[in-house]
Amino acid sequence: MCEVDPGNGPAYVREGGQLRGVSNIVLADPRPASSCRRTKPLALRKEHFKFTYNAKGNLRYSARSLFDISLLFVADNTHRLDSLRGFPEQIGEKLFAAAEEKCVFSHPDTAPRALQVFSDAYGDVVLKALCLRNRFPLLSERMCEIKTFHSLESLDLFGCRLGDNHDIFQHLTSSSLASSLIELFIGGNCLSDVGLQRLTAPIRMFKKGLNNLQHLDLSDNPISEKVVRYLTCLPKLQSLDVSGTHLELGTELKKSMLDLTGLVHSENPLSIFSHSRCKTEGWAEQVVNQWEMIASQVPKQKKIEESRKSALRFFGRQKFVSDVLNSTPLAREKEQQEKTEKLHFHRPAPGHFNTEENVARPAYNHNHGGKKRQRHLEGGSGGGRPHSPHSPHSPHSPPAKRFSSSSLSVEDVDLLNRY
Template structure:
């Protein structure tokens, strides 16, 4: 009645046909019929109708049509129903598409930032060559270890070479696994380990990386002199690096907080002297059994960017696949046994260097243990006297060694320190 009275009213503007939806059907109300709704059904979308929405018409030449502003579903009656997305979803999608152009994310709530990172990750924004690096830096600068707290790059030397700048953008990592990557002493990533951005690393795995004494000298120079760099390091794996000798082990004595050390497979000349030296200076004891800290089972990539690292690796593997034209030819050659399979050449075999010469060399720091039984007074007094003498000698030795440390710096050490 209200509709008919409005239609009969004089002076109203002609708004065109009016549609009314009842029980899944759409009817048109015609003013010429005296206000009575027509019973003629009207289908808004004919059968076989395809939907194509062109949003932001002013940018049609620069970007493809957007169709993600609406959600299309079908009802039980078979009718097409569409509804607009929430304003938050639309804004989130727009910012994620242009996150590399954002000035800064510092101050934004972590919950919103995580959703924004996931939206950009779903659009594979971080896989883009230039814009991906800028976008990733916006998050790492603002949220640090929330983006990534642990990074496992074991046997992923191709990923390191392709995404080196992206890997260097991660900050406040606590665990970094670079095992079996053959980096060498001159690699840029090893130099980056001494920067302030990675001073939070507590677990560093450098197994089978072709390191030598020169690489350890560079890696420990900030800690030895400036008291910066890897000063919080607790676990260090240097196994399967045969070019590390007794001289290189001396550089590790600056890691006072070190709790576990693995130098199995190193090129040591006097193993017993090294064992005594480590126990005397930093309190590391030789372990008779393998330590669980070096089994690599608990090391994995953790953080918001966990799927991003997988996207990088998948993109590299896709680029390494042979072209379609060459597959038939290579398959025929494989059948006749004339060539080796590419997969066998690409995969890096984990080199396990024989450690028979140096033996099993893993060290750990014992916890302070209380004396289980009461001692006699005379024995206790004698132990106290011996301990006092040992403390006095130890203090003298520390002063002597500290003076020697300042005097034994070479010209190469000072040149290296001037680079920081």
Template sequence: MSDFLHAENNPDVGSVYIRENGELYKLNPVSGGVNNAVTKPKPSRLFSKRFSVELCMYKENDNGRTDHFIFTYTKEGNLRYSAKSLFSLVLSFIADNIHHVDSLIGFPEQIGEKLFYAADARQRFTEPRTGFRALQKFIDAYGSLVLQVLCLRNRYLVISEKLEEIKSFRDLTCLDLSYCKLGDDHELLEHITKETLSSLIRLLLKDNCLSDSGLRKMTAPVRVMRKGLENLSILDLSYNPGITNKGVSFLLSFKKLNYLDLSGTGIKDRKVAIQRIQAQIDLVYSEVPLKEFDHSCKTEGWAEQTLLQWEHIILEAIMPQRSLKSRKAAQRFYGKRPRTEEPFESPLGEEHRKTCGNLQFYKETVQMCSLPLLKKKTEELQCERTPSAELKEQSLTTRHLGLLREDWDLLNMY
């Protein structure tokens, strides 16, 4: 012991304490003796006073690793950390590399939901290269759980930018495309008529610049092949001025319709349209606006936040263009006339929308009216219907609508 203390080349190791018989003694390094006075050592600190913690997550230099600890504070204000569970670490790793996963078919729904939310929190579905492929894996494995109700009301920018992602959503029961100005030849309308969306029950196409030719394309698979929108129960075609009495004949193929809205369309002979709809698909004209056509559609499913992220990114990309107003003002000051782009307005003005009558239909149940009343209404309809040559020609054309050459050309495209 003394040799060790008096060694010349021995570095300074600080104070040395010796415990004997339950008492603590401090060894004097200079004299080599033992100080009998019991001295209490200073309390040791795990961290220095100026110690600070910084959570370094999702940085480029961490080689894909994230923080594996959870930092919390106790009631006394002390910092406490605990390790994450192995399940959360594995879930985070798979969510970061979801584009490398081959398939999720066979995984439980509980794990799939947690994995989807973890990938959505990391914005893996918004990446331009791998986002669509990652989203497709969840849709193939879980179907309607990813998205069951899709509301794209007045979101034509999202439709134009994320059309392929929107088309990948299958097993939808409700689709709201109101105020999107799609027109008759839009790719999304063609996708709706395919067999992949045969589960649609509610379809809202309010104010979409549709005409009779658009209805003919939509109803061609149902009229000829009995496929497509055969399970449709609620259909909103209001405020499409291009739909006339000729387009009503294409709607008669939807035998499962319970509610139909044709308000604000170009139908001139309302009485003939009401009689045909009531006689062939058993829909009764409603004098009071129906609550089924109120805007109560809301996106439901795991991908609800994903749609909000898409819309937020698209709006952020458009925001810099608004800063060009000052430049346009400068051009106006120097005599230059900038090109102004006015927003597209609907062919129907607000005054016309207020003055146009309500043209909504619903299906009466057996409990609402008795059989004698039904017989009486059918007899009144038969008396009101005039056996004119025009109605006979219309009935003949509706019977042979599935045999037109234009319809077969459309069906060959599917």
């Protein structure tokens, strides 16, 4: 103890639950305060003891184990750790639960670094799926914390009002999520062609990001058929939802979707876009719930409430916040979504071609006998000029070249110059 002074007065000890004064006790000479590493003694805390009640209702307490005390100490200082790599997953789970109980992940000063330490060490065990459907305030307030989850396999941002230029776009196409993200739901976000072009620009230009994306939801966004060519940079895309957009189901859309992405129209709605199994999954599930509870709490003291209102009014944000909260949600109501015709596309199984595919495919997929008959009829009808082998209407013309993801438009070059 650094601040013990034998000249301050008598000394006491506790024996059998009672204090007893002692005399002629020799205490060690105190060291100067400057040489002490601690300016205050390390006092016992309540958390070092377990409090229970016996059969008679009397309070009893017992000391915690050294492991538990050490666990609580590390949980308090998780944001100061360099790494947890190599620690067993069982220890990591206990440490995460202790830090969560102490609200380490809820404080904005400690949460990002603490979550980063766990995510680096345990990956998708910390958070495998994150559902923020129609919870746009939570996304805005916890953006720094959400960016630490770099092992997500499923991310639902439906109705989060992203617009065409949101900070989350850079995280979605970052190298941290390149190999993990499989499902992405960004419907109902007022995302236009420009926004989707900006989202996919790093992938098309630098060939990095969303390498394993298989399911994409773009429903209820004001996008046109122009966005189909932006999706050619997703090599493993298996299903696509464009319901409630400006895309109209027709022969041209089916053909362009098949030629550019390899997807065909699905007659029946795909279950992956029903959002019935959308949930947050992982150790951090309760952490996300804590964030939402904190965000929804209203200050109890009227004085604090009035000071917050005056501050918002002073900085000119009160009108902005009220307009955002009272504005019509971008995500449509459930009844309207059920009435909307589902426009789903999927990748067919290898070797399986339905009727729609045969209609959409060019003439070179037919049998050779049909080609010969067609060549004979065209060559002998009216003695007209035979088709040139390079003519676009010739049955021998090569198939239309697929859109190359490496070709850059003027808009892409403009975006590239901004990086």
